[in-house]
Amino acid sequence: MVKEAVKHLKPYVPELTLEQLKKQKELDKLVRLSANENAYGTSADVAKALDKWHYRDANLYPDSNADELRAIIASHFDINADKLIFGNGLDEIIELLSRVILEPGDEVLDPAPTFSEYALHAEIEGAEIRSVGLDDSGRIDLKAMARSINAKTKMIWICNPNNPTGTFLEADAIRAFVAAVSESVTVIVDEAYIDFTGGIHDSVIQLTKEFKNLVVLRTFSKAYGLANFRVGFAVCSDPLIGYLQAARLPYNLSTFAEIAATAAFKDQSFVDSTVKKVIAERKKWEHFLIKACLPFYDSATNFIFFQVKGGDANALHDYLLENGYLLRNGLRQGWLRVTIGHPEDNQAVQKLIATFLGQ
Numbered sequence: 050m051v052k053e054a055v056k057h058l059k060p061y062v063p064e065l066t067l068e069q070l071k072k073q074k075e076l077d078k079l080v081r082l083s084a085n086e087n088a089y090g091t092s093a094d095v096a097k098a099l100d101k102w103h104y105r106d107a108n109l110y111p112d113s114n115a116d117e118l119r120a121i122i123a124s125h126f127d128i129n130a131d132k133l134i135f136g137n138g139l140d141e142i143i144e145l146l147s148r149v150i151l152e153p154g155d156e157v158l159d160p161a162p163t164f165s166e167y168a169l170h171a172e173i174e175g176a177e178i179r180s181v182g183l184d185d186s187g188r189i190d191l192k193a194m195a196r197s198i199n200a201k202t203k204m205i206w207i208c209n210p211n212n213p214t215g216t217f218l219e220a221d222a223i224r225a226f227v228a229a230v231s232e233s234v235t236v237i238v239d240e241a242y243i244d245f246t247g248g249i250h251d252s253v254i255q256l257t258k259e260f261k262n263l264v265v266l267r268t269f270s271k272a273y274g275l276a277n278f279r280v281g282f283a284v285c286s287d288p289l290i291g292y293l294q295a296a297r298l299p300y301n302l303s304t305f306a307e308i309a310a311t312a313a314f315k316d317q318s319f320v321d322s323t324v325k326k327v328i329a330e331r332k333k334w335e336h337f338l339i340k341a342c343l344p345f346y347d348s349a350t351n352f353i354f355f356q357v358k359g360g361d362a363n364a365l366h367d368y369l370l371e372n373g374y375l376l377r378n379g380l381r382q383g384w385l386r387v388t389i390g391h392p393e394d395n396q397a398v399q400k401l402i403a404t405f406l407g408q
């Protein structure tokens with residue numbers, strides 16, 4: 050009845066809504082620090098732009114090409130507007146790439162640990178996922194990845210910075226890697242968190258002008274604070290961009306989503322101020338973790354992955370939840386991922402962790 054690959058899938062367990070979880074745990078207050086959402090909201094310009102929308106247009110299909118959003122993004126990155134494809138969140142682009150590129154028996158490389166969607170969609174297409182461990186500093190090991198390429202390899206995922214470790218590779222390292230890979234292998238760099246590095250030359254979007262087998266992914270869900278509106282995009286060259294366009298759903302971006310993303314993108318000052326606040330709070334988190342003797346990876350993102358050394362990660366997770374804070378558990382035994390929140394929430398969580406550890 051269904052294809053063989055789908056029979057073996059473990060269904061994705063989505064986050065409960067905050068309201069559902071509050072009710073389940075009988076909590077008055079609950080802060081979600083498990084989904085890497087933007088703790089500082091989104092640009093105030095988004096609401097202003099949406100208020101101008103005419104509800105009488107609800108019966109009309111949206112602009113299939115998202116021309117307005119396309120134009121401002123192309124101009125910002127100084128790329129040809131035809132090199133952009135939008136998705137209902139970056140999740141849809143990840144699915145589309147897998148669907149268009151992979152056939153049963155192909156092999157896909159990804160780092161481990163990394164974002165779980167890459168493996169899920171490879172599996173649905175009947176492809177084999179081969180996960181390559183990180184280096185000692187928790188960074189994606191490009192040398193080990195290059196060694197893992199064989200004749201069946203079709204696709205390589207580089208999440209940069211990497212979720213859940215937060216670690217980051219310089220653009221030069223990625224450039225050298227792509228240059229050495231055969232053109233028949235598509236290298237996909239997921240830059241969902243690139244805004245949080247604080248550097249301005251960290252993206253590899255410009256390299257799509259040089260390499261036809263390079264795809265760079267971005268989302269509005271993190272630094273732009275628009276997770277609810279579901280907008281992500283890919284940048285790549287011909288001929289792949291044409292195949293992706295041909296295979297995508299024609300109206301995957303609602304007008305609401307396009308208006309919100311356009312307003313958010315125009316307000317780069319919101320992103321800048323978010324990034325400043327996140328970096329300041331990230332430093333305080335690092336300081337705390339060092340003091341608490343909890344190992345962690347250097348993060349270039351709005352989250353930190355740390356090891357609950359000398360304690361039980363599951364018990365700490367539950368203790369924090371009872372006290373109104375949800376962290377991400379289950380990504381690696383003994384480790385938790387915390388999204389960097391508001392200063393007062395970060396301090397409260399740090400205090401709870403110290404108490405839990407008896408410090």
Ligand SMILES: *Cc1c(COP(=O)(O)O)cnc(C)c1O
Nearest residue numbers: 138139140164212241268270281
């Ligand atoms: C959050 C996230 C995404 C998905 O973003 P959406 O646009 O909300 O679908 C993609 N990649 C990584 C690494 C993420 O952490």
